[in-house]
Amino acid sequence: MFTPHVPNGLARAAVRFKPASFAGTFVALLLAAAIVSACGILLETGLRASVPAERYAKAPVVVAADQQVHMTVGSGEGAYDAATPVPDTARLPASLVAKAASAPGAAAAIGDVGYPVRQDGTPLTAHGWGSTALTGTRLLTGEAPRAGEVVVPAGAKHRTGENITLDTPVGMREFRVAGTTATDATVWFADRQAVQLSGHPGRIDAIAVLATPGTAPDTLADQVREAVGHTAHTRVHTGDGRGGVEDAGLAGAQEVLIGLGGSFGGVAAMVAVFTAAGTVALSVGQRSREFALLRAIGATPRQLRRTIATESLLIAPLAGALGALPGIALARWWFGQLQDKGAIPGPVDLHVSWLPLTIATATAMLTALSAGYFAARRPSKIKPGLALAQSAVERPPYGWIRTPLGIAALIGGGLFADVAASTSGDDAANAALGVVMFFMIAVGLLGPLIARICAAVIGLPLRAAGASGSLAAANSRTNSRRLASAITPIVLAMAFSSTLVFMHTSEDRVIAHQLRDAVTADHIVSAPAGLASDATARAAATPGVSTAVGLLRGSVLVPTGSGGDRILQNISAQGIIGSGADLAKVQDLDVRTGSLAGLRPGTVAIDTTLAGSTKRATGDRLTLRLPDGTEASPKIVAVYGRGLGTSLVTLPATDLRTHVTSPYASDVLVRATPAAAQELTALGTVTDRSGYAAARDQDREINAWANTVMAAVLGGFAAVAAANTLVMTVLDRRRELTMLRLVGSTRRQVMDMIRWEALLVTVAGAALGTAIALATLFPMMKGLTGESPYIPPALYGSFVAATIGLGLAAATVPARAALRRTAARP
Numbered sequence: 001m002f003t004p005h006v007p008n009g010l011a012r013a014a015v016r017f018k019p020a021s022f023a024g025t026f027v028a029l030l031l032a033a034a035i036v037s038a039c040g041i042l043l044e045t046g047l048r049a050s051v052p053a054e055r056y057a058k059a060p061v062v063v064a065a066d067q068q069v070h071m072t073v074g075s076g077e078g079a080y081d082a083a084t085p086v087p088d089t090a091r092l093p094a095s096l097v098a099k100a101a102s103a104p105g106a107a108a109a110i111g112d113v114g115y116p117v118r119q120d121g122t123p124l125t126a127h128g129w130g131s132t133a134l135t136g137t138r139l140l141t142g143e144a145p146r147a148g149e150v151v152v153p154a155g156a157k158h159r160t161g162e163n164i165t166l167d168t169p170v171g172m173r174e175f176r177v178a179g180t181t182a183t184d185a186t187v188w189f190a191d192r193q194a195v196q197l198s199g200h201p202g203r204i205d206a207i208a209v210l211a212t213p214g215t216a217p218d219t220l221a222d223q224v225r226e227a228v229g230h231t232a233h234t235r236v237h238t239g240d241g242r243g244g245v246e247d248a249g250l251a252g253a254q255e256v257l258i259g260l261g262g263s264f265g266g267v268a269a270m271v272a273v274f275t276a277a278g279t280v281a282l283s284v285g286q287r288s289r290e291f292a293l294l295r296a297i298g299a300t301p302r303q304l305r306r307t308i309a310t311e312s313l314l315i316a317p318l319a320g321a322l323g324a325l326p327g328i329a330l331a332r333w334w335f336g337q338l339q340d341k342g343a344i345p346g347p348v349d350l351h352v353s354w355l356p357l358t359i360a361t362a363t364a365m366l367t368a369l370s371a372g373y374f375a376a377r378r379p380s381k382i383k384p385g386l387a388l389a390q391s392a393v394e395r396p397p398y399g400w401i402r403t404p405l406g407i408a409a410l411i412g413g414g415l416f417a418d419v420a421a422s423t424s425g426d427d428a429a430n431a432a433l434g435v436v437m438f439f440m441i442a443v444g445l446l447g448p449l450i451a452r453i454c455a456a457v458i459g460l461p462l463r464a465a466g467a468s469g470s471l472a473a474a475n476s477r478t479n480s481r482r483l484a485s486a487i488t489p490i491v492l493a494m495a496f497s498s499t500l501v502f503m504h505t506s507e508d509r510v511i512a513h514q515l516r517d518a519v520t521a522d523h524i525v526s527a528p529a530g531l532a533s534d535a536t537a538r539a540a541a542t543p544g545v546s547t548a549v550g551l552l553r554g555s556v557l558v559p560t561g562s563g564g565d566r567i568l569q570n571i572s573a574q575g576i577i578g579s580g581a582d583l584a585k586v587q588d589l590d591v592r593t594g595s596l597a598g599l600r601p602g603t604v605a606i607d608t609t610l611a612g613s614t615k616r617a618t619g620d621r622l623t624l625r626l627p628d629g630t631e632a633s634p635k636i637v638a639v640y641g642r643g644l645g646t647s648l649v650t651l652p653a654t655d656l657r658t659h660v661t662s663p664y665a666s667d668v669l670v671r672a673t674p675a676a677a678q679e680l681t682a683l684g685t686v687t688d689r690s691g692y693a694a695a696r697d698q699d700r701e702i703n704a705w706a707n708t709v710m711a712a713v714l715g716g717f718a719a720v721a722a723a724n725t726l727v728m729t730v731l732d733r734r735r736e737l738t739m740l741r742l743v744g745s746t747r748r749q750v751m752d753m754i755r756w757e758a759l760l761v762t763v764a765g766a767a768l769g770t771a772i773a774l775a776t777l778f779p780m781m782k783g784l785t786g787e788s789p790y791i792p793p794a795l796y797g798s799f800v801a802a803t804i805g806l807g808l809a810a811a812t813v814p815a816r817a818a819l820r821r822t823a824a825r826p
Contacts, residue, residue, distance in 0.1 A: 025315060025319075026315050026319050027319075028276040028721055029280075029315065029319035030319040030322055030323040030364075032273055032363065032367060033322075033324060033361060033363065034325075035271075035327070035717055036265075036268075036269050036272060036327070037327030037331070037360035038326075039261045039264065040327075040356025040357075043258060043261025043356070044356055046256070046260075048351050049250060049257065049348050050240035050241070051240065051244060051247045051345055052240055053242035053243045055134055055135065056246060057242075058134050059210055059242070060209070060215075060238060061209040061220050061236060061237070061238055062237045062242045063096065063100055063206060063234060064090075064235055065092050065233055065235070066090060066233050066234070066629075067086055067089070067251050067629075068084060069086055071084070071559065071568050073566050073567075082566075082567060082568065084557055084568040086625070086627065086628060087556065088555075088659065089248055089628060092204055092234065093203060093204075096207060097110075097111040097207055099228050100224050103209070103220070103224045103227035105212050105215035105219060106209050106224065106227075108133070108210045109207050109210075110128075110131060110133060110207065111130070112131050113127065113128055113195055113204050114126070115197075115198045116169075116661070116664070117166050117167060117169075117197075119164065119165070119167070121532075124166075124186065125185060125186050125187070126187050126189060126194060127187075129191060129194075130191045132188070137182075137186075137188075138182070141159075141160050142161075142180060145178040145189055145190045145193075148175060148176060149176045149178035149189075149190065150166065150175040150176070150187050151178055151187065151188040152177055152180055153180065153181065153186065153187075154181065154182055155184070156177075158177050159180075160178065160179055160180060164177055167533050168197045168199075169664075170196070170199055171534070172533065172534060199657060207228075209224055217239070224236055249342075249344075250348070253338075260706060260710075264710050267437075271496070271714060272717060275717070275718060275721045276364070276367050277370065277371035279728070280367065280371035309369060312365070313365070316365040320364035327356075328357075337705075337709075338706075402446070403445070405445050406442050407446070409442035409445060410446070412434070412438040413434070413775070416431050417435045419434075420432045420779030431779065432779045432783070433776070433780075435772075435775050436495060436496070436776040439772045439775065440772065443488060443491050443768060447485070447488050448483075451484035454760070454768075458473075458760050462760065467749060468752035469753075469756050473760075475753070482729050483760075485725050485729065486722060486725045486729060486761045487761055487764050487765045487768070489719070489722035489765075490718070490762060490803060490807070491765050491772065492769070493714070493715045493718030493719045493803070494715075494766050494768075494772075495768075495769040495770075496711065496715060496718070497711040497714065497715035498773035498777075498791075499777060500710055501708060501711050501795070503777065503780065503789070505790055505791065506777070506781045506787070507781075507785060508704075510644050510790075514641075514643075514645025514646070515692075516645070518587050518589060518590070518642040519586075519689045520586055520587060521689060522670060522671050522689070523669075523676070523677050523687070523688055524670070525670065525684045525685070526667045526668075527684040527685065528666065529664075530662055530666055531664055531665050531668060533664060535550065535665060535668055535684065536548055536549070536578065538683060539680060539683060542670075542680060543679065544675050544679070545670050545672040545676050548669070548671075549578035549586050549587075550577030550665035550669075551575070551576060551666060551667045552577065552656055553573070553575075553667075554575065554660050555571060555572055555627060556570075556573045556625060556649055557569065558623075559614070560610075569613075571648045572643075572647040572648050572649065573649040574646065574647035575654075575656035575657065576599065579599070580597050580599030581596065585671055586670065589605070589640035590640050593617065594618040595638055596638050599637060599638070599651070599652060601652050601654050602655070603635045603636070603637045603651070604624075604637070604650065604651045605637055605638035605639070605649075605651070606622060606636060606638075606649055606650070607639070607641070607649075608639055608643070609643065609644070612783075617639065618636050618638060619635070620635075621636070622635075622636050626655075627656070627660045628659040632655070634655070641786075722806070723806055724810075726758065726761070726811050727810055727813075730754065730811055730814040730815050733818075737818055737819060750815070751812065751815060751816070758811035759804065761807055762806075762808070763804070765803065766800050766803050774789075777789040
């Protein structure tokens, strides 16, 4: 590597008097900096995300359970702790309240709970009366509630002293109204009864600790930590950490932001740097005659390298700094969209600091310096007497370093493809990601060689297009390096965009087909916010109904994968209210082994893709974490094939409802006569099987949207980079175009040649990108869904049309401009 120097006169003159030569490099570095800065901002926001305390603002210390499940991955020195947020809320033993209250400096300790209840279908939130010390709620009428009593909002229909029936997590209960408050949609029970009615007996959401006068929060936190005991599942929070206890969505938001900024950011940064480096190398290569002339008149190799380094220092910092501006705009838009979709809590703010912007600028500088250095090695080492002669000859399409490395990457991609094809589940999906990465590296390293092969193959039909087509084929074949610089970003755009987009079209198709085939119920009673706790029993008692099964939807965590790829995966689950035999009458899950009739507490049925990921079969025990993080090992009694359209895990609702905040069924599937449908409308919205849609998992919707945006970002960047490269190559051929006009070629013939060349580049890039995407999608979808990928013809056609249209425009527009400036005769 070389050391940057203070700008010399030659570099300053080149940038000043030939700015067009550096415009393409500037654009590529600017776009790379924009991608890196946007992902860096999201990553930093995820690492620093916090929510200011509101409900717990008066309590300097809050004790809560650890809201993550930890699993050791790997072994030996490479082992690390992998943490996954629990799907619902992890809770604490109520016995810890007394221990926290005994801590020196603690004025009081309040066991806080919160859960949904209903009154005549109206959703309400229930708390213990002791929590009013945190919220400042005051009675308007009546007195504090005792056992069997409740305090209701002042706007409720019931007055103090009257009886009221509430639908609670433990069922319908009748209470006496003890008083009213000004709070909206909130009811208050006596503290002990609030815990009993929550559906989690003996457990609370958090402990809010109030301090005695003069006790510092940190001191109180240490005392409380000693009082409650040092356990792996208890966390003591102060400051903004209390807000994370209030808003359970914070942990999920951090996971989304870190995933986008870290995982996707790493891939995006690699693609951006890889593409920008290619553009820098192309820019240096286009000036080979200029460098050859400098060597011929006595310039030393050190002077050439110093000149290129200086040019990079003149361009890269400005490109990096300006690229941060669209990067900030992209991060703000992305963050705002995630907030609008509910993936990020409203109080979380986007954190924009100097760090990711500095890293983006430094990345642009290092990319320019490194690419310039490697591109300058050859022209700086040529002997002065041979410099001009060698600069006029196209270099061979292979190299002693890049070609062996490219072949190794190609072999690596093939090995990953073989592994993906021979495994299943997440192992296949993870191996498929290696396929796309290795093949992309191979395309970058073997670009000139691949370009020459593409030119030879696609050039055959071009020769039938007349003189222009033959000339385009010959040009492409003899200028393989120039062709490779344009093909590579097109391959990147097509491969990544196709993989990300068609992965979800494939999953959506499988889900739709499985849902259509799985639901055999005549009618479905639904309510997104949850049905009444007795809805299933009332549906079963309706005249004309022969079978009624309620579905309580949730998620569990299941260890999947193997070795270093082992993770706790969030898996969709349905808890059935009814028997497994009744479930078989309203859902055809395509049972492969075992029987749903064996479903009872302590057992589970799973989808075949999950069975493959966990390597479990009927009769085995499935280790999982319930929604609140509680560990369980139910026995597998059946393996079925339509879990993607329904749920990957099916278990009795009794095993699920005590581990979720809202234990109300979202759907009741019934077999009934048409006349019974009208009676069922009193329970919720009634649809038949053809009008029933799957309850879309919010995480899945966000992932699908995020993948589409990632495809747009990567594809858009690569497309602009491809257009930028095509413009650079065409503008660099002004002398060639002028010569063609001088020897008698018409303007139309020259433009036709440019169009045929652009068509060759785009078709080759689209074909290679499609091949890489298919090599990735087939094993990935076989592992995830058990079926082949689905590629909508219209959507794929739009990708190809956009690629060809962009390539033609990027080539023909500058070519017309170049021809207009020529002084050649017509």
